[in-house]
Amino acid sequence: MNQPELHVLAVDDSTVDRKVIQKLLQISSFKVTVVDSGSRALQYLGLDEEKNSDCRFNDLKVNMIMTDYSMPGMTGFELLKKIKNSSTLKEIPVVIMSSENSMTRIDRCLEEGAEDYLLKPVKLSDLRRLKDTILKTGPDHTDQTQTRKRKHKIDQSQEPDYHDQTLSPPSSPQHAQTKRARL
Amino acid sequence: MAAVSQLQRQFIEYTTSLYNEGYLDDQFTQLQKLQDESNPDFVVEVVSLFFEDSEKLLNNLATALQQKIVDYKQVDSHVHQFKGSSSSIGAQRVTTVCVHFRNYCDEQNLDGCLRCLQQLNHEYILVRNKLEALFRLEQQILQAGGSIPMME
Numbered sequence: 057m058n059q060p061e062l063h064v065l066a067v068d069d070s071t072v073d074r075k076v077i078q079k080l081l082q083i084s085s086f087k088v089t090v091v092d093s094g095s096r097a098l099q100y101l102g103l104d105e106e107k108n109s110d111c112r113f114n115d116l117k118v119n120m121i122m123t124d125y126s127m128p129g130m131t132g133f134e135l136l137k138k139i140k141n142s143s144t145l146k147e148i149p150v151v152i153m154s155s156e157n158s159m160t161r162i163d164r165c166l167e168e169g170a171e172d173y174l175l176k177p178v179k180l181s182d183l184r185r186l187k188d189t190i191l192k193t194g195p196d197h198t199d200q201t202q203t204r205k206r207k208h209k210i211d212q213s214q215e216p217d218y219h220d221q222t223l224s225p226p227s228s229p230q231h232a233q234t235k236r237a238r239l
Numbered sequence: 240m241a242a243v244s245q246l247q248r249q250f251i252e253y254t255t256s257l258y259n260e261g262y263l264d265d266q267f268t269q270l271q272k273l274q275d276e277s278n279p280d281f282v283v284e285v286v287s288l289f290f291e292d293s294e295k296l297l298n299n300l301a302t303a304l305q306q307k308i309v310d311y312k313q314v315d316s317h318v319h320q321f322k323g324s325s326s327s328i329g330a331q332r333v334t335t336v337c338v339h340f341r342n343y344c345d346e347q348n349l350d351g352c353l354r355c356l357q358q359l360n361h362e363y364i365l366v367r368n369k370l371e372a373l374f375r376l377e378q379q380i381l382q383a384g385g386s387i388p389m390m391e
Contacts, residue, residue, distance in 0.1 A: 072327050072328065073323065075285050075288055076285060079281060083273055126323075
């Protein structure tokens with residue numbers, strides 16, 4: 057296997073979720089770094105204003121960032137914006153994870169440049185799909201991919217806007233997620 | 240060997256009842272699938288983190304609801320966290336109470352919130368006891384030289 061491991065930076069304020077996402081990523085053969093806040097994520101990525109960012113080494117290179125949406129202090133959305141506004145980091149795909157199945161929130165994240173929006177709890181199949189996408193498109197992300205994704209998610213607006221996935225109809229609480237998988 | 244198969248049968252029956260009675264949902268199964276020889280205690284470790292987290296949150300909730308002027312945003316934030324962690328381990332009944340709890344927070348309904356906190360305590364203790372019993376069964380099977388049956 058000549059392919060170097062993809063390095064994912066996962067951001068979540070929940071101890072339980074950090075442990076789970078770390079395991080999911082390891083099993084999916086990603087190299088994983090987990091931090092507990094947006095500000096720590098920025099520090100790790102070298103965007104900390106106080107630190108001198110000259111000491112970035114290649115083996116710390118991050119290929120993808122996965123962040124929880126609702127976090128105290130800096131939300132995942134705010135983190136996403138900071139990354140997309142950074143000349144050095146904007147090419148890194150950012151995936152948002154959230155328990156809220158809200159079309160407005162999903163759309164807002166995609167429009168801000170998120171690679172994808174995953175409903176929690178995140179599944180192995182989500183990561184398999186992400187890995188394929190990242191490996192296929194690589195660093196040269198075209199606008200086409202984003203448009204396709206937005207269209208697909210807007211298709212889901214046929215579904216009522218559930219504020220909470222546990223209130224969804226008997227079919228499956230993950231139905232929104234399953235639809236997304238048919239990308 | 241009879242002891243092992245009896246324990247295994249007990250395990251299957253117990254696990255099935257936990258799913259049927261809604262204590263656990265598919266997410267718990269997903270966690271079990273992540274466990275392997277390189278990390279044989281993964282599920283126990285995650286669940287232990289959940290127990291720690293829950294006890295902290297239940298204390299925080301009790302304190303927040305005892306304030307003269309209740310900060311419902313703060314209460315909601317604790318419940319949201321609890322909802323997240325319970326959902327991450329598949330503790331379905333706990334998650335359901337959290338959903339109702341959040342509605343009462345939205346309405347700033349103190350009575351509703353206090354009732355939900357009581358329910359939350361109750362459901363948490365139930366699922367904690369049941370998970371601990373499940374883990375004990377697993378240990379017994381392993382100690383008797385058997386393997387833990389895979390639940391579909």
